[in-house]
Structures are given as structure tokens and as C-alpha cells.
Amino acid sequence: MAAIKGVERLETDEGGMGYLQSLPRRVVTVYLPLLVFLIVLLFPFYWMTITAVKPNLEMTDYVNYNPFWVVHPTLEHIRYLLFETSYPGWLLNTIIISTAATFLSLAAAVLAAYAIERLRFSGARQVGLAVFLAYLVPPSILFIPLSVMVFNLGLYDTPFALILTYPTFLIPFCTWLLMGYFRSIPFELEECALIDGASRWQILTKIVLPLSVPGLISAGIFAFTLSWNEFIYALTFIQSSEKKTVPVGVLTELVRSDVYEWGALMAGALIGSLPVVVLYSFFVEHYVSSMTGAVKE
């Protein structure tokens, strides 16, 4: 009891209304559910990782080996993936396509967001709304007409098919996010610059952009992640095995007939997830705040 009292007093000192809850109650209402949530949300990643380093023998023998653990970890699946499949090529394709699409979208979005938010040309509000609506158009209803267009333009089975179509969902998103960011930059800075004779272009490149580096970073990360994760366009517009992106390649090329190479599949999923997870973990604070910010706008 004394310990519980101590905790209560500690929480009283921190303010809020935590003192109304006793420790056992907190365990039941907070810690236990949180633990269950974490286990459920993280288990697939654990299972992915453990399968990726598990020898085939252990993977299918649940009688002699506990499936939750690995007795003799092996790098065989990863070696197979990296040296006997086109996986490194897919990784490279995905990096190139995602980077190009991200930069293209970011450049267009910066200009558009600045124009809508700060130039306030007539109809800017309507254009802003249109951009938001464009974000709500899902790829699932665009991929058929786009595939016709991509084919007619001679882009079928080239990386350009993806680099040019990914901006359809990246630009609205980045524009929306950057509009919110530009709004937070004080008008006075621009007015000063205007009085000093700066052109709009100079204001954008010398004042607004340097001040919005955090916003640009989060928009860039978002765009990169979204293009990295994109599936339906990549599945529809790319045919040759060596030109595929990671998600499509893993699914369509590593699954052969009825013999699933589960180890290699899981290794492929794991390695394909790593870049976005690493990128994300570096900028998680930006990520979370801008995600919530973008939704709140």
C-alpha cells in the first residue's frame, strides 16, 4: 500500500489528474492493453525476421523445434535473395524511381503551395480545394485509363511510366502539407523583402525555402515512402522482371509454383522494408507531427 501511495504522490506532483488512479488500476487499464497492442502490432515483424534467418528444416518442423525461436540461424535465404535473384536490381529501380518521383513532386508542390498560400491569385482558394480533392482520387480507379495512356505514350515497361504517374498522388499530398507549413511563416518577413526590392522568386528561394526545411524534409520523406510502397501502378505498368520495383518483384517473381521460398520471401520483405523504416526512424518526430498536422488542416 505504501508503494502505491508513493506513486500517487509522485503523480500528484506532476500535475494532471493522475492521482485519481491507483497503480493496480493503471496496470489493468493502461499497461496491460498497451502490452497486448504492442505484441499484436509488432509480432508480424518479429515473425518476418525470425523466418528470414531460419533454416528450411526448422521452418517446417514444429515438432522438434519451437517455431518462435531459431536454433541455427542462417544467412542462406539472404544470400540466395541477393545473389541468385534480381532483388538488388529491384532495390535499385525502386530507389531511382522513388527519388525521381519525389524530387519532381516536391519541386512542383513547393511552387504550387507557395502560389496558393502566399500569392493569393484570384481563385487560389478553389485551386487549394481542388488539390485536396485530387488527393482523394484513389489509384484504384485510375490505373486502367492510365495504363491505356502509358501504353499510347510509349512509356509502358519503362521507369518513366512510374516516375510520371506517382506525382498524381504525391503532388496533392506534398502541396497540402507545404501549404500548412508556409502558413506558419510570418508575412512580415516577405513584406520586408518586398520593400527591399526582392522579386517573388528571390523571396521563395532565399526566405521561404530556408525557413521551411523541416517541412520540406517531412514532405520529402512522406513522398519517398509513398512511392516506395506504391504497388498497383508498378504492377500494371511494368512487365519485364528486371525493371520491377521491390514490392512487385518480391510478390510476382519470388513466388514460384507451389513451392514457396518462405525464407527468401521474408528476407525480401524485411530488406524491402528497411530503407523506409530507417528513414522514418531518423525523422520520426517530423513524421508524426506533420502527419497529424496534415490531417488537422
Add this chain to the structure above:
Amino acid sequence: MAVPSVAVQSRPSILSRLAESRNALGFGFMLPAAALLLVFLTYPLGLGVWLGFTDTRIGRPGIFIGVENYEYLWSDSVFWLSVFNTLLYTVSASILKFVLGLWLALILNEKLPFKSFFRAVVLLPWVVPTVLSAIAFWWIYDSQFSILSWALQQMGLIDHRINFLGDPTNARASVIAANVWRGIPFVAITLLAGLQTIPQSLYEAATLDGASRWQLFRYVTLPLLTPIIAITMTFSVLFTFTDFQLIYVLTRGGPVNATHLMATLSFQRGIAGGQLGEGAAIAVAMIPFLLAAILFSYFGLQRRRWQQGGGD
């Protein structure tokens, strides 16, 4: 611009007047984004509607056939099954995502050690490519070596393996579970942001008035959270309704079309089957539902402005 030029100062050249005109500059700045979006978003949207009225196939331009595609779909039981599946999938997954996401948000809103760590870790399912996590679920749902079946057997809860993806009911439940797994983080983190904007003083005032914990939630948290719930859930519904990847990886619409969503059916008929016109018609049939979701979001936003006392 509002200032009329007094006297005749040397009139600025057309170019410099253009550079100062908001409209001309705005047009120039909007050009790259507008061009990309018009060519690759607006035009295809119209083209899709047009394709829905033609009998285009892959490699053969089609001719206008009126509403034949839609007539065919109207009498196609598989199409109606996919509509039913899509609605079932969207409604049940969204409700689960909302309830569990709100619960997780409320937990994360408590005073916790390592709070930012938990917040970061919880987002992982949302960050990782859907297809890749779906492949992990595929392995978890494997008919022979499913870890879930094994664990439940060890605990003595079931006596034979669960056929997760082979049985229509199980397959539906399995894909919904995987979708919920991926969607919870998004809902939780956005709702958490909403929770953090609610002032503590309101809770203190309500507590002084003798409100119970449930009443605190029902009469303080929920009303103040409604606007952000409306927006978050609209996005969530929109993305669930148009989901493609998860189904394509886990079941490809099977068994016996029990998990075919409109998006996967559209892909199967349009791209895999080569009937572009029919596939486009299925995609167009999704639009009314999406419009409903967007209107819902719009009124959610309106309400929010009104609640904040804004006139506009």
C-alpha cells in the same frame, strides 16, 4: 495593384508588370503541378468514364457501346458479390480500426514512461510497404505452417489447423484482420494528436462536478474529438474502400470470389482479363461511394469551423 499610377512615371515594361501581377505569377507557379495533375489525373479520370462506355480490350481500341458494360455488370452476380464484399470489408474494418485506434490513442495519451518510443513503434505497421507486410501475413495465415494455428493448438483451444485463407468466412475475417492491423496506427496517431489539443482544465472542471470516467469520455473527450474523428475516418474509409494490395497478395479474390473487392475485380477483368472497358466500368462504379465519403468529410470540416466559432 490597387494603387492607380499617378502622373506618368515611366510605365513599367510588360514583363516587369507580369512579374508583379499576382495572377500571372500564380499561373506560372501553378503550371508544373497543374500540368502534371491535369494530364495524369484529371484526363485519366475522364478517360476512365469514357472507357466504361466502350468495349476496349488490351491491344484493340474500342467503340462506344453505351451502357452495355453496366447492364452486363448489373446482371453479374460476381460484381454484386464484390460490392457486398467491399462494403462488408470497409464497414467492419473501419469500425474495428476506429474502436481499437481510439482505445490505443487514449492509452498513449496517458502518462507513460518512454512515450515517444511507444508512439514511434506503434506507427511501424503503417510505414512498412503494405505488400511486404501482407506477405508476412500470408505466411502467418499459411494453411500448413500457420503460427497462429500452432499456438492455438499448443494452448489446447483448437484441435485442428485453421484454414485461414481457404474458407470463405475465414478468408474474409483474415483479410479484415490484416487490414485492421495496418490501419490502427494511422487512426491512433491522428486521434492522439486530437486528444492532445483538449485542455486539461475541462477534465478538472468535469471531475469537480462529479463526472465519472465514462462521463468524462462521453461528454468531454468525444464531442471535442468529433471533428478530427470525422476527417480521420473519412480517410480511413476511403483507403479501405479502394484497397487492392492486401487482397491481391493474400487471396487474389478467392476462395470462390469471397474476398473480391471492387478494385481487385476491376484489375482482374481489366488488366489480367484484358477487358479494359469492363474493368473501367467497375472502377467508375466505385465513384458514387467515394463521393459520399468526401461529402461526409466536407461536412465534418464545416462542423469543425462552426465549433471553433469561425464564421466561414
